[in-house]
Amino acid sequence: MTLAVLARMRGAGGLAEELGLEAVALSRRIGDQQGQAHALFRLSDTARVRGDWDTAEKRGQESLALYRSIGDLGGQANTLLQLADTARVRGNLRSAEERGRKSLALAGQADDRLAQANVLSFLASTAHAAGDLDLAERRGSDGLALARRANDLLAQANALDALAEIASTRGDTAEAHTLFGKATLYGVAGIASSAELCHARQLSLHKDLNRGTTD
Numbered sequence: 001m002t003l004a005v006l007a008r009m010r011g012a013g014g015l016a017e018e019l020g021l022e023a024v025a026l027s028r029r030i031g032d033q034q035g036q037a038h039a040l041f042r043l044s045d046t047a048r049v050r051g052d053w054d055t056a057e058k059r060g061q062e063s064l065a066l067y068r069s070i071g072d073l074g075g076q077a078n079t080l081l082q083l084a085d086t087a088r089v090r091g092n093l094r095s096a097e098e099r100g101r102k103s104l105a106l107a108g109q110a111d112d113r114l115a116q117a118n119v120l121s122f123l124a125s126t127a128h129a130a131g132d133l134d135l136a137e138r139r140g141s142d143g144l145a146l147a148r149r150a151n152d153l154l155a156q157a158n159a160l161d162a163l164a165e166i167a168s169t170r171g172d173t174a175e176a177h178t179l180f181g182k183a184t185l186y187g188v189a190g191i192a193s194s195a196e197l198c199h200a201r202q203l204s205l206h207k208d209l210n211r212g213t214t215d
Contacts, residue, residue: 016042017043020042023042024036033066037067037075037079038075040066041060041079044079048089057083060086064076074107077103077110078103081099081100081115081119084103084126087099096126100119100122100123101123107119113150114152114155116143117159121140121161124140124162124163125165143155143158143162144159152190153189154191156186157190160182164183
């Protein structure tokens with residue numbers, strides 16, 4: 001986990017921006033295109049958090065161009081999903097749908113079930129917003145199935161939440177309540193699992209750093 005990501009998680013947006021820009025500059029200087037693309041992706045995310053959608057779009061497009069230049073399918077899929085959500089927030093459902101479909105195709109080429117699950121949950125929300133509840137439900141169900149195969153709790157929570165919203169719109173209050181409850185439980189468990197993994201990685205990094213200073 002980078003310092004910029006940690007800073008963003010702690011609400012230090014200005015510091016996250018500064019560290020992210022430094023990461024971009026360093027990656028460019030040493031010729032690390034993947035590192036540069038990843039840093040730009042994170043900077044786009046930082047801009048999204050503070051509501052700067054123009055900057056989020058610009059940096060997302062820069063990240064996408066770099067991922068394309070090195071043929072990183074996973075990076076392209078993730079960045080397109082981020083750009084799709086930026087379009088959705090800005091009210092451009094057509095662009096959100098188009099970008100989401102491209103992201104899904106790339107995730108399929110990369111054989112990344114988790115990425116496919118997350119994109120399908122997003123596309124379920126775009127279909128829901130467009131008023132196509134049948135399509136939204138199919139996408140949500142497909143996303144949930146893939147999230148279960150990937151054994152990812154947060155992805156399952158996202159799919160369940162999308163399906164709960166659809167059930168609510170259909171007027172099925174009981175089903176919506178059940179799905180929302182499951183989504184909450186899976187979400188809490190997933191966040192706890194992610195926090196434990198992050199802590200374990202931090203401890204491992206700390207041990208490696210200490211080992212390096214004593215060697």
